[in-house]
Amino acid sequence: NAGVTQTPKFQVLKTGQSMTLQCAQDMNHEYMSWYRQDPGMGLRLIHYSVGAGITDQGEVPNGYNVSRSTTEDFPLRLLSAAPSQTSVYFCASSYSEFQYFGPGTRLLVL
Amino acid sequence: GEDVEQSLFLSVREGDSSVINCTYTDSSSTYLYWYKQEPGAGLQLLTYIFSNMDMKQDQRLTVLLNKKDKHLSLRIADTQTGDSAIYFCAEPNQGGKLIFGQGTELSVKP
Numbered sequence: 269n270a271g272v273t274q275t276p277k278f279q280v281l282k283t284g285q286s287m288t289l290q291c292a293q294d295m296n297h298e299y300m301s302w303y304r305q306d307p308g309m310g311l312r313l314i315h316y317s318v319g320a321g322i323t324d325q326g327e328v329p330n331g332y333n334v335s336r337s338t339t340e341d342f343p344l345r346l347l348s349a350a351p352s353q354t355s356v357y358f359c360a361s362s363y364s365e366f367q368y369f370g371p372g373t374r375l376l377v378l
Numbered sequence: 379g380e381d382v383e384q385s386l387f388l389s390v391r392e393g394d395s396s397v398i399n400c401t402y403t404d405s406s407s408t409y410l411y412w413y414k415q416e417p418g419a420g421l422q423l424l425t426y427i428f429s430n431m432d433m434k435q436d437q438r439l440t441v442l443l444n445k446k447d448k449h450l451s452l453r454i455a456d457t458q459t460g461d462s463a464i465y466f467c468a469e470p471n472q473g474g475k476l477i478f479g480q481g482t483e484l485s486v487k488p
Contacts, residue, residue: 272420301475308386308480309480310382310466310478310479310480310481311421311466311476311478312478313475313476316475326475358420358421360421365408365409365426365470366423366426367423367476368423369413369420369421369422370420371419371420372419372420
């Protein structure tokens with residue numbers, strides 16, 4: 269099992285550009301989520317999904333869109349990147365009470 | 379709302395014990411978790427404790443739970459340089475989503 273994978277590992281964007289952060293898991297987990305990590309603030313939930321076709325907002329959803337067309341994939345889209353979205357982004361999937369995290373994507377918005 | 383608090387930094391000498399503390403607010407949590415994040419990596423589930431337990435020991439790790447004071451601690455015995463990382467305390471909220479503390483950066487000096 270590859271577990272939770274994320275691409276790219278690093279990305280630099282200019283303000284206003286769009287991009288999609290990819291997340292995939294091969295554990296057949298129904299629940300998937302996206303977090304952002306900022307210094308001194310822990311992890312904050314952006315969006316989550318309880319299964320294919322179902323998504324919902326987390327704590328900090330503004331500026332981000334998600335979709336869940338398959339159980340395996342849960343991409344995160346930035347439609348118009350802003351410097352405030354400079355962060356490290358983690359995708360996670362879970363079965364029962366335990367979450368498994370991907371290695372993260374470091375995003376810098378100039 | 380739910381809140382999880384941790385101190386931001388802890389420095390110890392190699393061979394000493396480390397104690398990382400966490401306070402939480404939601405007393406209905408079934409599990410409480412400790413995650414470890416090594417530099418440049420994602421979060422790994424380190425250990426967890428059921429809310430009906432007071433203590434859990436796993437090799438060099440001891441988790442103590444004081445439900446009355448809503449206080450959770452992680453003790454690492456014989457701390458090694460490889461234990462240097464950020465440690466996150468987490469609890470699920472009423473909706474089952476994980477709420478993370480800010481993370482405690484453990485620095486182990488030789």
